[in-house]
Amino acid sequence: MDPSRLPNGLVGLVEATRGTGVPAVWLRRGDGLVGIGTAARYTVSGPERFGRARQWWREVTATARRENRVGGPGTGPLAFGSFAFAGDSAFASRLIVPELVVGTSDDGRCWLTQQTTADEAPTARTAFAALDALLAAAPAADVAGGAAGGAPAGAASAGVVRGRVRDGSLTGQQWMDAVAAGVRRINAGELHKLVLARDVVVELDSPREPAVVLADLAERYRDCWTYSVEGLVGSTPEMLIKVEDNVARARVLAGTLDRASAPADDPDYAQRVLWGSDKQRQEHDFAITSLLDRLTSYTDAMTVSSEPFVLELPNVWHLASDVTAVLNDAPSPTGKHRTPGALALAEALHPTAAVCGTPTATAAGVISELEHLDRGPYAGPVGWVDATGNGEWGIALRGAVLESPTTARLFAGCGIVEASDPAAELRETWAKFRPMLQALGVQAP
Numbered sequence: 001m002d003p004s005r006l007p008n009g010l011v012g013l014v015e016a017t018r019g020t021g022v023p024a025v026w027l028r029r030g031d032g033l034v035g036i037g038t039a040a041r042y043t044v045s046g047p048e049r050f051g052r053a054r055q056w057w058r059e060v061t062a063t064a065r066r067e068n069r070v071g072g073p074g075t076g077p078l079a080f081g082s083f084a085f086a087g088d089s090a091f092a093s094r095l096i097v098p099e100l101v102v103g104t105s106d107d108g109r110c111w112l113t114q115q116t117t118a119d120e121a122p123t124a125r126t127a128f129a130a131l132d133a134l135l136a137a138a139p140a141a142d143v144a145g146g147a148a149g150g151a152p153a154g155a156a157s158a159g160v161v162r163g164r165v166r167d168g169s170l171t172g173q174q175w176m177d178a179v180a181a182g183v184r185r186i187n188a189g190e191l192h193k194l195v196l197a198r199d200v201v202v203e204l205d206s207p208r209e210p211a212v213v214l215a216d217l218a219e220r221y222r223d224c225w226t227y228s229v230e231g232l233v234g235s236t237p238e239m240l241i242k243v244e245d246n247v248a249r250a251r252v253l254a255g256t257l258d259r260a261s262a263p264a265d266d267p268d269y270a271q272r273v274l275w276g277s278d279k280q281r282q283e284h285d286f287a288i289t290s291l292l293d294r295l296t297s298y299t300d301a302m303t304v305s306s307e308p309f310v311l312e313l314p315n316v317w318h319l320a321s322d323v324t325a326v327l328n329d330a331p332s333p334t335g336k337h338r339t340p341g342a343l344a345l346a347e348a349l350h351p352t353a354a355v356c357g358t359p360t361a362t363a364a365g366v367i368s369e370l371e372h373l374d375r376g377p378y379a380g381p382v383g384w385v386d387a388t389g390n391g392e393w394g395i396a397l398r399g400a401v402l403e404s405p406t407t408a409r410l411f412a413g414c415g416i417v418e419a420s421d422p423a424a425e426l427r428e429t430w431a432k433f434r435p436m437l438q439a440l441g442v443q444a445p
């Protein structure tokens with residue numbers, strides 16, 4: 001597709017959906033995928049959620065008539081998805097097949113896919129007509145604040161207080177008590193690392209257009225993956241697994257330093273205070289080890305740097321490690337040998353110690369005891385998969401569930417090790433809530 005059809009790129013397309021429903025989104029540095037409308041969807045709960053969703057997608061793509069004139073990851077049949085963190089969550093994991101998918105890649109390619117369950121096969125003419133109709137219906141750019149009458153996307157957080165933040169399942173004090181209990185259990189030798197999360201609820205004075213929230217996140221957090229799947233929105237810095245043909249990539253994060261408290265005149269601050277901290281390095285080591293231990297059975301050729309690097313985001317610094325693995329062929333359910341797809345790998349790798357702990361099963365048990373929280377899709381895989389098994393599954397962090405036009409539930413968690421201090425961890429959750437609070441136009445209390 002000629003990119004000039006999208007004068008303001010994919011972020012502009014997201015903004016153009018204002019008032020017409022929330023698009024499915026996967027965007028980084030202005031490129032990625034935007035899905036509009038729903039041709040088909042599948043929901044599933046329970047411990048078998050990944051396998052059953054894969055089975056459904058296999059059946060859909062096996063029977064679909066398709067014509068793909070572009071080729072490459074993200075072209076042809078495609079589903080966005082979001083999976084519950086835990087097998088016993090009340091949240092229904094889901095795959096969504098949008099009616100229209102618009103994609104762009106950093107090599108300048110741009111494509112449009114139309115997916116339908118109707119007997120009539122889509123054509124280039126019907127696909128472009130659907131896209132043009134959407135763009136023609138878009139509100140004028142000078143009302144980018146949306147129906148809520150807020151500020152334009154780029155200025156969405158200009159300090160305007162538009163609502164209140166209240167406690168979620170636990171108060172701040174109760175959550176700090178849970179962290180202290182977690183530290184005691186680590187010190188007693190029950191486990192090595194635990195990730196404890198909390199939720200807060202934002203109540204807005206007036207509705208905030210999801211498209212405006214998404215555009216704000218995509219513009220401000222360009223190095224993160226901005227996502228939207230049926231009310232789950234956010235901008236995650238952590239890539240659980242990306243599969244492109246036979247190569248898998250992951251970005252593992254653990255270890256955090258708030259940029260708001262950093263001195264302005266100390267360029268080595270993050271390197272010294274974050275990279276140089278034994279506590280932060282220990283947190284990171286557990287996370288990277290948990291990923292490598294599980295990924296290793298899928299590859300004979302894996303690359304990971306010997307030391308983490310400092311990743312700078314607008315709100316925080318993280319310790320980060322990038323991993324690349326050439327995938328081995330494995331028997332598939334059809335008997336043919338092929339490399340595992342992105343969703344199969346997401347299932348195999350989830351949950352890493354960046355969001356659960358070490359050992360995994362013990363940490364998961366302690367989490368459900370101490371958190372008093374159904375994490376829902378928070379910290380679960382979010383992303384997309386195509387018909388060839390290519391896809392990207394990030395970890396749903398730095399996000400919110402939009403519960404109503406004026407209510408959003410935000411989640412954030414922290415890695416707890418023996419040296420963790422409950423008050424410092426509570427402050428860290430506020431740094432992690434900041435991207436969503438800014439995008440919603442609300443100030444932290």
Ligand SMILES: C=C(O[C@H]1C=CC=C(C(=O)O)[C@@H]1O)C(=O)O
Binds near residue numbers: 197253
């Ligand atoms: C669990 C979260 O972050 C994880 C990813 C990066 C750094 C983390 C940390 O330093 O605790 C967490 O492991 C979250 O943002 O809710």
